[in-house]
Amino acid sequence: MSRLLIIAHAPLASALKAVGAHIDPERSASIDVCDVGPGQSLDDVVATCASILEGFGDCDTLILTDVYGATPCNAALRLGQRGRTRVIAGVNVPVLWRALGHLDDPLDTVAELAVTGGQLGVMQVTAAGLATTVADSRRP
Numbered sequence: 001m002s003r004l005l006i007i008a009h010a011p012l013a014s015a016l017k018a019v020g021a022h023i024d025p026e027r028s029a030s031i032d033v034c035d036v037g038p039g040q041s042l043d044d045v046v047a048t049c050a051s052i053l054e055g056f057g058d059c060d061t062l063i064l065t066d067v068y069g070a071t072p073c074n075a076a077l078r079l080g081q082r083g084r085t086r087v088i089a090g091v092n093v094p095v096l097w098r099a100l101g102h103l104d105d106p107l108d109t110v111a112e113l114a115v116t117g118g119q120l121g122v123m124q125v126t127a128a129g130l131a132t133t134v135a136d137s138r139r140p
Contacts, residue, residue, distance in 0.1 A: 002103045002110050003030050003059045006091060007049055007076050008066040010035035016064075016096050027100045032056075036072045045075040053079060060084045060107035062099055062114065064091035086111040094121025 004020075006013040013033035021028035032052045036045050053061060061084065065076040068089035080087035086107055088095065098117025102110045 002107050003056045003061045004064060004099055005032050005052060005061055006064045007034045007072040009072060010037050012066055019093055020096055020100055023097060024100050027103060030103055042071050042074055045071060046078050049075055049079050062110050063087045065089050066091055088114055090118060092118050092121060094118050
C-alpha cells in the first residue's frame, strides 16, 4: 500500500488531510502532511519532510504539492529523487480522493489516476443558462 505526503502552503496540507478523513477515515491514516509557513526555508521543509519519509520505511510514496515552482513543490522535487516516490503538483480534492481510492494499486497507477482525477475534477460549471436555472430552482 502506498503512502501520501502532502506538502503545501499552510494550512492547505492539513485541510486536505481533514477532507480525506471526511470521506475515508481509515485510508486517511496513510496521509502525512507538511504545512509550509511564510518565510520557511527550502532546506527546513526538505529536512522536515525527509524525516516524515523516513518514518514511512520502504513504502511507495506519492507526494502531492500545491503550486509548481513554489517552496513546497521545490522540496517535493528534491524528495522525489529518492526511489519509490512520485510527485504531483497542483493538488486539489479530486486528486486526493482519487489517490486515496487507489492506494493499493502500483505507485505509477496511483499517480496516473490522481492526475486524471484532478483534470476531470476541474470544470466550468456555470454558464448563462445553467446559472439562471440553478438560481431559479432555489427560489421559494
